[in-house]
Amino acid sequence: MQPVLSLRGISKSFPGVKALSDVQLDLYPGEVTALIGENGAGKSTIVKVLTGVYQPDAGTITLDGQDLRFPTPDAASAAGVTAIHQETVLFDELTVAENIWLGHAPRGRFGLIDWTAMREGAKRLLDSIGARLDPDARLKDLGIASKHLVAIARALSVDARVVIMDEPTAALSHKEIHELYELVETLKAQGKAILFISHKFDEIFRIADRFTVFRDGQFVGTGKIAEVSEGKLVQMMVGRSVDQIFPARSHNVGEPVLTVAGYSHPTEFADIGFTLHRGEILGFYGLVGAGRSEVMQALFGITRPSKGACRIGGRVAVIRSTAEAVEAGIVYVPEDRGRQGAVKGLPIFQNVTLPSLGAVSRGGFLKMAEEFKLARDYTQRLDLRAAALDQDVGLLSGGNQQKVVIAKWLATKPRVIILDEPTKGIDIGSKAAVHEFMAELAAEGLSVIMVSSEIPEVLGMSDRVIVMREGRIVAEVSGAAMTPEALVRAAAGIEEAAA
Amino acid sequence: MSILKSREAQLALAIAILTAGIALRFPAFVTPANLAGVFNDTSPLMILAIGQMIVILTKCIDLSVAANLALCGMVAALMNGAGVPLALIVPAVVALGAALGAVNGLLVWKVGIPSIVVTLGTMTIYRGTIFLMTAGKWVNAHQMTAEFKALPRASLLGLPVMSWVAIALILLFALVMTRTALGRAFFAVGGNPHAAVYTGIDVGRTQCAAFVLSGALAGLVGYLWVARYAVAYVDIAGGFELDVVAACVIGGISIAGGVGSVGGAVLGAIFLGVIKNALPVIGISPFWQMAISGIAILLAVAFNASQSRVKGRIILKPAEA
Structure with a gap:
């Protein structure tokens, strides 16, 4: 024909x-x-x-x-x-x-x-x-x-x-x-x-x-x-040749930090349970629309789960608002940086200190010198390229805006950081820098949840991978079982028997 | 020259040129006494513009400020008539104004009605309430105690108390806006509401706080206005909310939210105040005065728009590089 x-x-x-x-x-x-x-x-x-x-x-x-x-x-x-x-x-x-x-x-x-x-x-x-x-x-x-x-x-x-x-x-x-x-x-x-x-x-x-x-x-x-x-x-x-190099990691996983059990939402996800350990990078893989971001937004207090409990450091944490999530030590770097990340119109240093204003205030008034110090500490750590910290954040490139958003969250000294599609839409050089940095954070004892739809990134960075499909966790793989085939099968819902 | 890049400096320069131009023909306009008079006349507008500026920063608008002012002014006059001491009247009307502002804020926050609709409604309700309280009757000068009328006019170090109140509030709010977490939240909510939510800032609550501040300032001005002009009735400060919004717009406060300053709002108010006070001096017919004020507003907005137009990225390297 x-x-x-x-x-x-x-x-x-x-x-x-x-x-x-x-x-x-x-x-x-x-x-x-x-x-x-x-x-x-x-x-x-x-x-x-x-x-x-x-x-x-x-x-x-x-x-x-x-x-x-x-x-x-x-x-x-x-x-x-x-x-x-x-x-x-x-x-x-x-x-x-x-x-x-x-x-x-x-x-x-x-x-x-x-x-x-x-x-x-x-x-x-x-x-x-x-x-x-x-x-x-x-x-x-x-x-x-x-x-x-x-x-x-x-x-x-x-x-x-x-x-x-x-x-x-x-x-x-x-x-x-x-x-x-x-x-x-x-x-x-x-x-x-x-x-x-x-x-x-x-x-x-x-x-x-x-x-x-x-x-x-x-x-x-x-x-x-x-x-x-x-x-x-x-x-x-x-079936690709692995052409991306990921940073070497020690995989030193400590005690449990965050335990989620039976998290459910009326329409978006059901019965989500997992444990995140100190110094661990936990990957969340799935097709677009599998409910991964929705679970993370519930953990961060943007939406509320209808059922389920979440423990941080062994203690039950009730998270009803983003402010409470930050207080409990969970921060979330959203996927949509332009809309949900940086506040354009505010200078870089004010963007960095926005969630940490309490820490740089004395008697209800902000101390500009301390604000600058906090912003300088964290932007230097992330190797931010900017002319000056009082420059408008909107003038920075996408990769540098991403760094400002991450610096903002690190400045709150969190225990758990959730990165939603951290390298989406940024060039290969910046990707490598973000990966490098995630490995450093984990090595310092921070617990990282990485939501990603890119298989090489998920496999290259994670200690363990949880796969979601249609609002539920369908697989959890670690070690040798972490193969591209296993992730794709679980995400697409292919039965083992069909192989 | 970099100082001229700031919007406030440009506006201050425009005011200076305008005043100098008037002084060429009418030197009396720039005597210290007259300038102090212009400042004093413009004080209510400045104070209200600061409150409006905060509301506009959070992507809202408060059209009920003048009605709030009139209602609080009438309540102040009636309390005075009932023999309540002045030391109670002033805090009472500030609290009343804040409560009326909170009504706006709660409707925006909890019910989710757009602020322009909420404040159009409450604007009419607040004016209507004055009518219900008084059946349309005026409270005239002879019905007010001398002490009640004297406070705004009382002279302190050569300036009337009303001017000092404006100066104190300008300094206070400049501090609040630049040096407190709440001030920062106003900018964040207007600059990027989505990002503000992700930062742990409650957008609705912050907007409500802006309305409360705007209302409290309107309540205070309500007393100052009624005491200074020694009269209270349903229609005082009718249409004044438009002058307040205009002062903000002239002062470079972005209607889209997130951009503005106390200095801009104050200078915007002074710009309008100079024009309003100068036109009668120059001898321009009152029929023309409104049109000229309107043209000045449009010119200022057009200028602001041309300034904030997005500049292209600098992609080409300089030739010598």
Whole structure:
């Protein structure tokens, strides 16, 4: 069979990062191709190349034997390539028909919108995917699954030949996922070529006909699903040469510092229990949305668990607010530094001392000299590159802002530090510095929890790894059992028997 | 020249140029006695602008300050009429103002209503309360005791007490804003509320504290205003909240929160005070005065906006490097 769409030799670089390097991808009419790879493998980049958001630096896109370029997203959709994204972008206050046709509504006389044609077209599209929805209903009155159907109808409204589904089931319930599978079958029957991106192995094996695996921006392999095992796919995904060097660590683990038992939340996580020891780095691995950050936010007092207890140094700790968490010796460096980390507008030294103002006050008034001393001590330890400590923190680079945020927390002299995706979005040099520093903290007796989605980092830095899936702890591995395969299997929910 | 980079210095320079320009035609305007008079006239605006500045720092706004002032002023006048000693009246109206501010703050904090909606509502409620208390009647000069009226005007080291109160509050709040944990929290909450939460600062409680301070200052000004002008009625200081917000905006306090200073608020108030006092001297018709005040506000805001526009990163190396 001839592929309808072929990509060959596609490369794409961003400053400092090679996102795609000479990759290939074929999509066949009436078949589902699953694109598989870890976070950072280049899946999102290839979708953006396919939909005209990014321009590749090299390579060809061939549609029906013709070489094409997609200089804009419009050009891609005009050629019949359309994508349904993880978070569907729709308009709550508009009707179903308007949402489907927005931007390319059928025109009648005088260039005005032809409402009759728009309603009929919407009805036809909705019927073709088996959705019984009223074209005149307001979108806000529909459930999530119905909104998803509208998004799909919208994607098909451009006379689509290639449909890209980027983790379409991430936000859906079991029943809705089932309906989506049926829809995929319908689209296959209509001869559409489907690119299906998913982390869930069960659904890949359920609906895909072919697979393509990317790793670190490179093409690893392709084939038919019927001719491959889960074990083989996992191996293709993670089988990398370890090219990152991690600092040597002594693994001197002391007495328990933090004990969490039966932590539960009504909707986000259940029955979380673990023990963190002095001088230990405990990795938390899982897919995006597995509930890792939510557990950490509960430990830090941002949300409250409905059940469960937490002990620090043997004593029960009740944490109802972030202030109490800091008091108890737990600090949290959030993933989203821009939004949750530094206070832009305040100078560097005031950012560092913000949670420690009590320690630098005398009789209710702040002592500027002591504030400066505290800030200088900790920023020097982190090797912060800044012209002056009274400079606005917003003028620093991302890596240096990260250092300010970490310095701020170390200045409170915590017992437990939680780092959420500590190296996400920073360059390789800064990554190594952060890793080095984490190893130093642990060696000094601080207990570190590291939430990370990068397998090499989790394996390279942690003494033990806890894997979460769908809000629960599904595995705890240490020592020789800490292998990439073990983490991916546990996170994706692959049974041992299937290997 | 680096000192001119600070917004306060630029504003002080603008005020000096404005005053010098007026003095060229009307030398009498810059006599020490007249300047002291302008300062004294502007004292209520300065005090209220400090409170408003704190509220705006936390990404909120307090439109109820003038109504709060009027209600506290009326209560002060009625207490005076009932024979309550002045030493009790002043703390009582400050407490009342703080309580009215706390109503705003609690509605913002606990109920989560946007502050502009809360204070639009309470603004009307506070004015309405005066009407209910008095049935619209005025409290006139002859109904007030001499002691009640005399305090703000009493002269101390050559300046009226009202001016001294303003000076004392400017110094006190400059200290609070730069040298206390609460002052720092106001900046953090407005500068990045998400980060403030992660730092252990309660955003809602901090915003509520800002409203309480703004309310307490409004309560104090309520007494000063009624005593100085020797009259209390429903509509005193009507629309004054807009002057207060304008003083803050002119003073470089960012409506988006997180940026501002006591000095900026005070200078913003003085800038407006100089214009308001100078226009009648120059002989400009009262009909034009409002329009000119408005133009001055827009010019100041446009200037601030052009100053705070994001500057590009310096990527290119200097040629000689």
